[in-house]
Amino acid sequence: MNLDDYSLLRAAEIAVGVRAGQVSADAVVKASFDRACDIGAGSDNLNIVLAAADEAGRAECESLTEKRNSGKDLGLLAGVPVVIKDNIASLGLPTTCGSKILEGYVSPFEATVVTRLRSHGAIVVAKTNMDEFAMGSSTENSAFGPTRNPVDVRCVPGGSSGGSAAAVAAGITPIALGSETGGSVRQPAAFCGVVGVKPTYGRVSRYGLVAFASSLDQIGVLGRTVDDAALGLEVIAGFDRLDSTSSDADVPIYRMSALGVPAPEARNPDTELLRIGRSAVPLPPPPDSKTLEGVVIGKPKEYFPDSLDASVRDVCERSLEKFREMGAVVRDISLARSPLAIPVYYIIAPAEASSNLARFDGVRYGLRVDSPLGLKGMYEETRSRGFGAEVTRRILLGTYVLSAGYYDAYYKKAQAVRRLIAEDFTAAFSSGVNAIFTPTTPTPAFHIGAISDPYEMYLNDIFTVTANLAGVPAMSVPIGRVRRLPVGGQIICAHFDEYTMFRVAYALEAALGAEAHQ
Amino acid sequence: MTTGRYEMVVGLEVHVQLKTRTKAFCGCSADFGAAPNVNTCPVCLALPGALPVLNEQAVKLATRAALGLGCTVNPVSIFARKNYFYPDLPKGYQISQFDQPLATGGSVAIGETENGAEVRIGITRVHMEEDAGKSIHDRYPGATAIDLNRSGVPLIEIVSEPDIRSAADAGAYLRTLKQILQYLDVSDVSMEEGSLRVDANISVRPPGQTKLGTKTEVKNMNSFSAVERALESEFARQAALVDSGGRVEQQTLLWDGEREVVRPSRSKEGSHDYRYFPEPDLRPLLLDAHWIALVRDELPELPDARRKRLVSDFALAPMEVEQLTTSPAIAEYFEAVARASGDAKASYNWVMGEVIAALRASGGGVDSFRVRPADLAQLLNLVRDGTISHTAGKRVFTRMVETGKPAAQIAADEGLLQVGDDAVIAGWVDEVLAEHPAEAARYLAGEKKLQGVLVGFVMRKSQGRADPKRVNQLLASRAG
Numbered sequence: 001m002n003l004d005d006y007s008l009l010r011a012a013e014i015a016v017g018v019r020a021g022q023v024s025a026d027a028v029v030k031a032s033f034d035r036a037c038d039i040g041a042g043s044d045n046l047n048i049v050l051a052a053a054d055e056a057g058r059a060e061c062e063s064l065t066e067k068r069n070s071g072k073d074l075g076l077l078a079g080v081p082v083v084i085k086d087n088i089a090s091l092g093l094p095t096t097c098g099s100k101i102l103e104g105y106v107s108p109f110e111a112t113v114v115t116r117l118r119s120h121g122a123i124v125v126a127k128t129n130m131d132e133f134a135m136g137s138s139t140e141n142s143a144f145g146p147t148r149n150p151v152d153v154r155c156v157p158g159g160s161s162g163g164s165a166a167a168v169a170a171g172i173t174p175i176a177l178g179s180e181t182g183g184s185v186r187q188p189a190a191f192c193g194v195v196g197v198k199p200t201y202g203r204v205s206r207y208g209l210v211a212f213a214s215s216l217d218q219i220g221v222l223g224r225t226v227d228d229a230a231l232g233l234e235v236i237a238g239f240d241r242l243d244s245t246s247s248d249a250d251v252p253i254y255r256m257s258a259l260g261v262p263a264p265e266a267r268n269p270d271t272e273l274l275r276i277g278r279s280a281v282p283l284p285p286p287p288d289s290k291t292l293e294g295v296v297i298g299k300p301k302e303y304f305p306d307s308l309d310a311s312v313r314d315v316c317e318r319s320l321e322k323f324r325e326m327g328a329v330v331r332d333i334s335l336a337r338s339p340l341a342i343p344v345y346y347i348i349a350p351a352e353a354s355s356n357l358a359r360f361d362g363v364r365y366g367l368r369v370d371s372p373l374g375l376k377g378m379y380e381e382t383r384s385r386g387f388g389a390e391v392t393r394r395i396l397l398g399t400y401v402l403s404a405g406y407y408d409a410y411y412k413k414a415q416a417v418r419r420l421i422a423e424d425f426t427a428a429f430s431s432g433v434n435a436i437f438t439p440t441t442p443t444p445a446f447h448i449g450a451i452s453d454p455y456e457m458y459l460n461d462i463f464t465v466t467a468n469l470a471g472v473p474a475m476s477v478p479i480g481r482v483r484r485l486p487v488g489g490q491i492i493c494a495h496f497d498e499y500t501m502f503r504v505a506y507a508l509e510a511a512l513g514a515e516a517h518q
Numbered sequence: 519m520t521t522g523r524y525e526m527v528v529g530l531e532v533h534v535q536l537k538t539r540t541k542a543f544c545g546c547s548a549d550f551g552a553a554p555n556v557n558t559c560p561v562c563l564a565l566p567g568a569l570p571v572l573n574e575q576a577v578k579l580a581t582r583a584a585l586g587l588g589c590t591v592n593p594v595s596i597f598a599r600k601n602y603f604y605p606d607l608p609k610g611y612q613i614s615q616f617d618q619p620l621a622t623g624g625s626v627a628i629g630e631t632e633n634g635a636e637v638r639i640g641i642t643r644v645h646m647e648e649d650a651g652k653s654i655h656d657r658y659p660g661a662t663a664i665d666l667n668r669s670g671v672p673l674i675e676i677v678s679e680p681d682i683r684s685a686a687d688a689g690a691y692l693r694t695l696k697q698i699l700q701y702l703d704v705s706d707v708s709m710e711e712g713s714l715r716v717d718a719n720i721s722v723r724p725p726g727q728t729k730l731g732t733k734t735e736v737k738n739m740n741s742f743s744a745v746e747r748a749l750e751s752e753f754a755r756q757a758a759l760v761d762s763g764g765r766v767e768q769q770t771l772l773w774d775g776e777r778e779v780v781r782p783s784r785s786k787e788g789s790h791d792y793r794y795f796p797e798p799d800l801r802p803l804l805l806d807a808h809w810i811a812l813v814r815d816e817l818p819e820l821p822d823a824r825r826k827r828l829v830s831d832f833a834l835a836p837m838e839v840e841q842l843t844t845s846p847a848i849a850e851y852f853e854a855v856a857r858a859s860g861d862a863k864a865s866y867n868w869v870m871g872e873v874i875a876a877l878r879a880s881g882g883g884v885d886s887f888r889v890r891p892a893d894l895a896q897l898l899n900l901v902r903d904g905t906i907s908h909t910a911g912k913r914v915f916t917r918m919v920e921t922g923k924p925a926a927q928i929a930a931d932e933g934l935l936q937v938g939d940d941a942v943i944a945g946w947v948d949e950v951l952a953e954h955p956a957e958a959a960r961y962l963a964g965e966k967k968l969q970g971v972l973v974g975f976v977m978r979k980s981q982g983r984a985d986p987k988r989v990n991q992l993l994a995s996r997a998g
Contacts, residue, residue: 087567088567089567095566095567097566102566105566107565107566107567108565109560109567109568111567207568207569208567208568209567210567211566211567213798215798241571242569242571244569244570244572244799244800245799245801351795352795352798354601354793355599355601355610355793355795358601358603358610358611359564359566359608359609359610360566361603363605363664364564364565364608365565375605379603402601402793402794402795403791403793404791404793407793407795
């Protein structure tokens with residue numbers, strides 16, 4: 001393994017190298033920092049990183065070296081640098097959510113996902129920029145300035161996990177954590193040409209994720225390749241007693257899906273499967289006409305409207321053709337209620353946000369702006385100055401839809417339609433469809449400042465919000481370029497069937513090869 | 519209550535702190551009295567990213583309370599967020615239950631009408647929620663201090679139907695409720711420590727009218743008698759208002775216990791829109807029938823049932839049973855004494871007399887009382903079989919409280935064993951007759967009513983040890 005190629009290495013390759021002693025964690029982390037400097041990840045350039053680890057990262061490297069010397073297991077991510085979206089609590093680095101109201105706030109506790117990453121030997125090197133409180137689709141809503149897309153610096157990286165997607169696209173780390181409420185991992189992954197996974201609601205603990213809309217929020221993984229995302233999810237997924245909505249369903253070794261075999265029964269640390277998972281880097285066999293034999297791919301007509309950008313459609317059709325060549329059946333399906341998703345989402349998400357963001361009141365932590373008008377004045381000044389325009393808009397919207405007299409007409413009705421949208425997915429999967437394929441976004445990345453109308457911005461999430469509303473897992477993989485900009489293809493599967501989702505993604509990635517970035 | 523023209527209509531909302539070791543949604547201690555903000559963590563401080571996890575014991579105690587109040591426990595209940603801004607409410611919302619509460623439809627009997635009909639007050643619902651912190655306005659001049667030790671402590675809210683018709687009934691309802699909750703052992707039910715709080719909804723209407731009048735909510739009462747006085751006061755205010763052609767305005771009022779008046783609250787509550795919606799961080803609370811049945815099976819005997827049983831088992835008067843059952847611990851103590859001694863009447867007299875007085879003097883509880891029921895029963899037996907006199911018995915009891923020694927040993931050590939030996943008693947009688955020649959002469963001449971006086975002298979001389987029965991017989995034989 002050669003660290004000269006650091007930005008092209010998969011996480012699993014790095015971990016194997018570190019575990020085998022071929023390379024030190026220190027050297028890997030240095031390569032990551034060098035890459036960040038070379039690419040200009042700082043606030044004066046791409047503005048990907050809000051805070052970088054220094055001492056903390058070094059201490060983690062040292063502890064890895066000690067562990068290795070005493071013959072201990074270093075974990076699946078030994079020495080792998082990772083970046084974390086700034087709405088996920090981490091010890092030693094601020095957690096600002098891209099907001100003035102939390103500027104400089106350092107959490108006294110750590111998110112479960114961060115603890116799991118660290119316990120598997122990952123080194124947290126930085127916190128990444130994001131739309132304030134994850135509200136946005138371009139990372140332009142950050143109080144600390146927009147992030148630029150490393151593929152084309154005139155463009156947005158997408159959002160709200162724009163910093164994390166850009167970090168992976170720029171080769172700073174092979175794995176990044178992001179968070180999703182309506183597409184905030186998949187959409188930036190598509191815009192930056194990387195892989196982005198939103199797991200099933202409940203698959204990953206939300207403990208330590210600063211809540212935006214609790215019934216939709218889910219921490220996700222961005223990866224340089226499908227394998228990086230699969231490995232990252234394996235490490236962070238699983239039951240957490242600190243999150244009452246987390247599931248205790250077994251976590252399969254997602255990377256096994258690369259081999260095209262059915263999901264192993266259950267995860268057991270003593271099984272042969274885990275031994276394979278730890279020691280080897282599974283490489284998918286070259287795809288052939290049998291790779292996806294027996295797999296039914298649903299193509300929902302609502303996600304391929306007549307108005308869809310013709311070039312985006314063409315790239316999608318190429319992927320669908322690859323599925324067919326690998327033995328899959330592509331079936332036209334309908335998810336009839338999906339077109340209602342945007343209005344439903346923009347009722348439920350702001351409603352929950354208006355309540356979740358009430359804690360930022362200037363009383364206990366974060367910004368406080370005193371006022372001669374007493375308590376009420378302090379609340380008003382603190383929140384008016386602390387929150388940006390989009391966050392304020394959504395708090396007002398959410399407060400309105402929950403108000404007495406409007407609750408039934410908006411929130412309650414939106415929840416009812418949400419159930420209908422979810423039923424469409426359930427019906428599709430129970431009719432024999434194994435995975436659904438759609439474009440991740442209607443268009444590739446747009447220029448910074450190009451979209452100023454909030455509703456037009458909301459339409460960026462039109463193909464992604466449904467998975468959040470239904471709670472099903474979904475991911476975006478690079479499937480080509482349009483006007484030199486990356487386009488993502490979305491794979492959606494049934495609840496807790498990430499394994500099939502990864503199987504399809506591994507196959508598509510292998511089948512497309514270099515075409516994924518052409 | 520009516521003032522002739524109006525009837526009082528009252529419903530009470532009672533908040534009760536559940537007796538759990540930890541808070542409702544985190545692992546912090548729920549104890550009262552710690553230094554400010556010591557019992558806090560990311561969850562109850564509402565730090566960004568923290569999530570609630572429901573305390574199973576709180577669910578159990580809430581279910582127990584609901585069953586004890588005769589409610590139906592719902593197989594599905596939903597936690598909801600009650601949103602409002604206040605500095606002692608860290609999340610900006612309180613986790614409560616709204617349209618799908620834990621339990622509904624119970625009732626408690628608070629007594630009987632003059633013609634013997636049972637008076638029952640309906641319980642609309644029992645729901646679970648968490649407490650807020652405490653704002654301290656009078657500690658630091660010009661500033662408000664916040665103590666979040668109480669933030670997240672588990673509560674149940676018990677909402678009554680508007681069935682209460684007088685301040686006295688409100689008091690009776692509260693005392694009954696408190697007693698039931700004590701028996702159920704789900705709460706300390708102490709108004710002083712804030713583990714029981716009462717808000718009252720009150721309106722007036724002409725007798726016979728079924729439609730409810732506009733209500734006001736009265737808060738800030740710190741005792742049951744304050745509730746009664748506040749209701750009287752607010753009833754009079756509303757009645758006078760309607761009398762003078764005015765209209766009652768729906769509002770929240772605070773009871774000012776010093777000036778004995780209600781005054782409008784400073785706005786925190788008012789006509790708030792709490793924007794309730796289901797709490798997305800918690801799953802619906804599903805309680806299966808089997809589990810509810812287990813909790814029901816573990817319910818202790820409740821005051822009503824115990825009163826009926828004590829009347830029939832021990833042939834006590836209803837009034838006596840009423841006194842004994844006020845506190846479950848006293849009732850249990852009594853029963854143990856009565857069973858061990860076989861003398862219910864004496865047990866009642868001793869428990870309600872000496873035991874209560876001793877507890878009051880020491881300020882301790884029955885549980886830590888030195889004289890265990892078996893010890894007291896032994897003392898009662900000594901008195902009954904004449905081994906010691908009743909007077910000596912009281913002295914022995916005092917020494918038992920002080921030393922914890924058994925009654926028989928104290929009686930022997932202090933020479934209090936009753937003397938039944940005629941020779942000794944006769945000696946005392948002779949001495950008394952010699953020392954009081956005038957009374958002796960009149961008595962021996964036939965003035966029988968002097969016998970009591972002379973017996974008293976003998977008893978005093980014997981320091982209470984002489985068997986009074988023998989003293990009487992010996993005196994009578996002298997007068998022969």
